[in-house]
Amino acid sequence: MLTELNIKGRIVYPSDPDWDTAHEAFNTRVDQRPEAMVFPADEADVVTIVNYARQHGLRVAPQATAHNAGPLGALDGTIVVQTSDMQNVSIDPVAHRVRVGSGVKWEKVAPQLSDYGLAGLHGSSPDVGIAGYSLGGGIGWLARKYGMQTNSVTAIELVTSYGQFIRATAQNHPDLFWALRGGGGNFGVVTAIEFAVYPVEEIYSGAMFFPFERASEVLHTWRELLPTFPDELMTWANILHFPPLPELPDQFRGQSYAIVMGAFLGEEAEGREVLRRIRDLGPAIDTFAMNPPSELAELAMDPPDPLPATSGHELLEELPASLIDELMSIAGPESDSGNSLTLFNLRHMGGALARKSPGAGARATLPGEVSLFTLAVVEDDAAARAADERIARLISAAQPYRAGEYPNFVEEPADASAFFDAETWQRLREVKALYDPQDMFKGNHHVPPAERIRQAA
Numbered sequence: 001m002l003t004e005l006n007i008k009g010r011i012v013y014p015s016d017p018d019w020d021t022a023h024e025a026f027n028t029r030v031d032q033r034p035e036a037m038v039f040p041a042d043e044a045d046v047v048t049i050v051n052y053a054r055q056h057g058l059r060v061a062p063q064a065t066a067h068n069a070g071p072l073g074a075l076d077g078t079i080v081v082q083t084s085d086m087q088n089v090s091i092d093p094v095a096h097r098v099r100v101g102s103g104v105k106w107e108k109v110a111p112q113l114s115d116y117g118l119a120g121l122h123g124s125s126p127d128v129g130i131a132g133y134s135l136g137g138g139i140g141w142l143a144r145k146y147g148m149q150t151n152s153v154t155a156i157e158l159v160t161s162y163g164q165f166i167r168a169t170a171q172n173h174p175d176l177f178w179a180l181r182g183g184g185g186n187f188g189v190v191t192a193i194e195f196a197v198y199p200v201e202e203i204y205s206g207a208m209f210f211p212f213e214r215a216s217e218v219l220h221t222w223r224e225l226l227p228t229f230p231d232e233l234m235t236w237a238n239i240l241h242f243p244p245l246p247e248l249p250d251q252f253r254g255q256s257y258a259i260v261m262g263a264f265l266g267e268e269a270e271g272r273e274v275l276r277r278i279r280d281l282g283p284a285i286d287t288f289a290m291n292p293p294s295e296l297a298e299l300a301m302d303p304p305d306p307l308p309a310t311s312g313h314e315l316l317e318e319l320p321a322s323l324i325d326e327l328m329s330i331a332g333p334e335s336d337s338g339n340s341l342t343l344f345n346l347r348h349m350g351g352a353l354a355r356k357s358p359g360a361g362a363r364a365t366l367p368g369e370v371s372l373f374t375l376a377v378v379e380d381d382a383a384a385r386a387a388d389e390r391i392a393r394l395i396s397a398a399q400p401y402r403a404g405e406y407p408n409f410v411e412e413p414a415d416a417s418a419f420f421d422a423e424t425w426q427r428l429r430e431v432k433a434l435y436d437p438q439d440m441f442k443g444n445h446h447v448p449p450a451e452r453i454r455q456a457a
């Protein structure tokens, strides 16, 4: 028990009746077992919690929504500080700036921004928290044009291991500001984030659905077109096996499709032209149209509610035709996969994701032409084992083209040093040693403090 921890917010222990809700992760196969779940009401609460943890030798895992709780691993001697009650939002539509409390999800911001003719760099799911998404990188529909969300962040407010409240910006604590943007929750509990958003009145967006049997043909055509796509266009090629849920429309319920989804910052005629060869394949359903940017939040049809899942991911230097054939032999219509993998997702990378912008954070760029992400919704351990085996085969087939991994897509414990080049990793560890020398904060992907800090740091 966290005796004498007095806060305005909530503390929930495993023995409490509301524990099940309090400790639930988005992936319900992840069973978070910290000493307690602590929900601060405001910044002052966070300072009190951090000081308490330091004085009592507890570790602190900061969290916003538990969308990526898997990598945290065991949480003995740890309290999870979930900032989900910190829900302030303010939008300055003239300056194109947004400020949010660190518990805010994209769904609370994207529709309002859209009404102002603005768009933030959110990803596929409106349910994801802005905090974790931004601190880890953030690849959304506008990423090839505007890069990762983390590099549109202009200020981060947090409480460090000394209980000090800091507003980190390019001018104030620039080393910490750099490290937070990619180094994640290893440096303190973030209480608020400010970021730039972009003028987008309308966007040509939608999805072309093809019968699953045509997956190979669709993926090959998409692959051939990648070098021709401008930075204004983001496309994904998916295989999606919709669950047999009664609430789904007839054409989706229990059905399987190969889908090319996309968002194009430009006029409809131009968008149609860049996607012409895919449309020429004759989709069964075509939803592309000029839309307000708010529609982007629903484009990927991500599940809104927690579910049991297992996943795999790799960034690929290139996607040769032979690799598509190999991947389809494991997960395509001719394979014996059935619908055991709910989602097979290829995202076009490159563009601004590959260019370092001035003043970028630790996650300045991401390598690779394509991101591979695959996920299976699994009802029990046997299904999870079967899905893991198939995911391992996909990842193994992709190995020769491996460019790295994007930490936000890695959903199990991993060695975070592999996510960064040696220099960036060393610098992250040195910033960690300055702000959290006792290694109190447990980010989902752990950055340990450097043993020695170089003179230059």
Ligand SMILES: Cc1cc2nc3c(=O)[nH]c(=O)nc-3n(C[C@H](O)[C@H](O)[C@H](O)COP(=O)(O)OP(=O)(O)OC[C@H]3O[C@@H](n4cnc5c(N)ncnc54)[C@H](O)[C@@H]3O)c2cc1C
Pocket (backbone or CB within 6 Å): 026, 062, 063, 064, 065, 066, 067, 068, 069, 083, 102, 122, 123, 124, 125, 127, 128, 129, 130, 131, 132, 133, 135, 136, 137, 138, 139, 140, 184, 185, 186, 188, 189, 190, 191, 302, 303, 408, 409, 442, 443, 444, 445
């Ligand atoms: C359905 C779904 C769709 C997704 N789509 C995309 C996508 O399109 N593009 C993309 O880039 N990613 C996507 N992701 C991945 C997503 O970016 C990561 O899961 C991200 O970590 C989620 O952040 P969170 O705050 O919601 O989750 P949390 O699990 O709450 O946080 C993850 C980590 O962020 C840090 N963190 C969170 N809050 C704080 C805080 N207050 N202070 C300090 N550190 C904090 C911690 O290290 C924490 O462990 C998706 C994930 C899901 C589940």
